[in-house]
Amino acid sequence: MPNVGEMAKKLSPKGWAMIIGSVVGGIAFLMIVMSMASKPSYSTLEAGIDPAQTGKITSTLSAQGISYQLQNNGTAVAVDSTQTAKARVALATAGLLTTQQPGFSLLDKQQLGQSNFQQQLTYERALEGQLGSTIETVDGVTSATVNLVIPNTQDQLFSDQSQAATASVLLGGSQLSSESVRGIAQLVASSVPGLNVNKVTVNGADGTQLWPTSGSSGAGEGLLSKQQAEQKYDSTMSSQVNAMLAQTLGVGKAQVVINANVDANQATSDALVYAKKGTPLTQTTQTETLKGGNASAAGVSGTAGNIPAYAAGAGGGGSGSNYSNKTTNTNYGVNKTVTHTVVAPGNVLNQSVSVLVDKSVPAASLPAIKQAVSNAVGLNAKRGDTLSVGQLAFAKQPTAAPPAASPTAMLKYAKYGAAALGSLLFLVFAGRMLRRREREAFAGQPTWLRELEAPRTLASLEAAQQGGGGAVTAAAPTEVMALKSPVNVARRQVEDLVERDPERVAQQVRAWMTEED
Numbered sequence: 001m002p003n004v005g006e007m008a009k010k011l012s013p014k015g016w017a018m019i020i021g022s023v024v025g026g027i028a029f030l031m032i033v034m035s036m037a038s039k040p041s042y043s044t045l046e047a048g049i050d051p052a053q054t055g056k057i058t059s060t061l062s063a064q065g066i067s068y069q070l071q072n073n074g075t076a077v078a079v080d081s082t083q084t085a086k087a088r089v090a091l092a093t094a095g096l097l098t099t100q101q102p103g104f105s106l107l108d109k110q111q112l113g114q115s116n117f118q119q120q121l122t123y124e125r126a127l128e129g130q131l132g133s134t135i136e137t138v139d140g141v142t143s144a145t146v147n148l149v150i151p152n153t154q155d156q157l158f159s160d161q162s163q164a165a166t167a168s169v170l171l172g173g174s175q176l177s178s179e180s181v182r183g184i185a186q187l188v189a190s191s192v193p194g195l196n197v198n199k200v201t202v203n204g205a206d207g208t209q210l211w212p213t214s215g216s217s218g219a220g221e222g223l224l225s226k227q228q229a230e231q232k233y234d235s236t237m238s239s240q241v242n243a244m245l246a247q248t249l250g251v252g253k254a255q256v257v258i259n260a261n262v263d264a265n266q267a268t269s270d271a272l273v274y275a276k277k278g279t280p281l282t283q284t285t286q287t288e289t290l291k292g293g294n295a296s297a298a299g300v301s302g303t304a305g306n307i308p309a310y311a312a313g314a315g316g317g318g319s320g321s322n323y324s325n326k327t328t329n330t331n332y333g334v335n336k337t338v339t340h341t342v343v344a345p346g347n348v349l350n351q352s353v354s355v356l357v358d359k360s361v362p363a364a365s366l367p368a369i370k371q372a373v374s375n376a377v378g379l380n381a382k383r384g385d386t387l388s389v390g391q392l393a394f395a396k397q398p399t400a401a402p403p404a405a406s407p408t409a410m411l412k413y414a415k416y417g418a419a420a421l422g423s424l425l426f427l428v429f430a431g432r433m434l435r436r437r438e439r440e441a442f443a444g445q446p447t448w449l450r451e452l453e454a455p456r457t458l459a460s461l462e463a464a465q466q467g468g469g470g471a472v473t474a475a476a477p478t479e480v481m482a483l484k485s486p487v488n489v490a491r492r493q494v495e496d497l498v499e500r501d502p503e504r505v506a507q508q509v510r511a512w513m514t515e516e517d
Helices: 003-012 013-038 052-062 081-093 103-107 115-133 178-191 224-247 362-378 408-441 445-451 458-466 480-484 489-500 504-515
Strands: 040-047 070-073 077-078 141-149 166-173 200-203 209-211 255-265 265-292 324-343 347-358 384-392
Touching: 013 077, 013 408, 040 070, 040 081, 052 077, 052 081, 077 081, 115 141, 115 178, 166 178, 178 200, 178 209, 224 255, 224 347, 224 362, 255 362, 347 362, 362 384, 489 504
Parallel strands: 166 200, 347 384
Antiparallel strands: 040 077, 070 077, 141 166, 200 209, 255 347, 265 324
């Protein structure tokens, strides 16, 4: 066993720096390898996801104990590479696995020499895939399959009977409102040349025909039914209030349920308002004047007895009389305003709001929660709205179990460990080799140097010469002819050592000189 203390004393600062650097590098390399080995690798499972569906996908993966990672701002989901198959099965079972349909990219793969029928068929397939991908972006639609029948215009050019284009759409997902279904039908009809909206058939996942319906051609085809209007209002308001409470109290700390009575009937309202002051329309002014002259006495006929007493004295007074009369007539009109209003459906008649809070929430926060929910839903006590707040112990949310290590992952970790162990052994053996070379270079005096320093007698030299250059006797310590070798290996080693590290050679020579003194 080598003496560690003696080895440590003989090491120079450069040697210590090499050893310490090797140890630090080995530890850093081992830590990097272990961190890379312990970090799971993720592969993208789905991309281009609607952010509204991301929460459902992550909940399904967590319930199955599958580790996941969100990418591209929540529009892509990546899972552990060893759990890809399990994740696909879980999402397909829940109806959340979207398949990328071929769209207009099919037109880029067309080849020269295709017939008119092949080109028409490729165009229909590309348009079907593009429409299906577009419809899947609608909120509430998880899958969409579109089938188109587009007649060839060249075949019908000289035909008496023309065939109209038709389309069928199969939707998968939650229950859609009639307005959403009508929008999908309009989308398909507007994307296909010569397709009428009444020639589009939309069916749900259960086979129910959603479009066209019996009232699809009426004036109120876009109106929601009472049940649909109430469901839409309840879900919208509940999601908004739940999001508000989740931001303040935390996820899973409160739950709000709203049950509203919505008026889904469309009504009209007419209002007639008169102005308080009239407006003059026409004005008529009439002026009448009369001037009287002097009366003569000879012109009076009849006798004095036939003239009444009141007329007898009037003859002289009527001379020089004037008559004037002015009349003004104005017609007034009253200003009025007629308002015709169409009252859209959706007016809330009354609603009841129920709020449940977890026991972990302090009781002192309940009044503030009640006031916040009341303001958020627009609670109106005059129309009969009610609000109830309760506190219960919520069930604990299931936590995803850590994934079990598969044999493939264990083998991968074993390879990393073997690489780290090999690197560490290389550093150890390299350090030992360096220390051994240092010991060999300065471990005592060389043999040739000791032989030169040892005194030899003249008799021994003569005896060696009389031997005819043969083998040296046992009494002789060494052969004289060995010093005359054409290649002095020891001297070359010393010269190389002097060139490589002259300071250490000088230190050794000084040590020898000190010992002789």
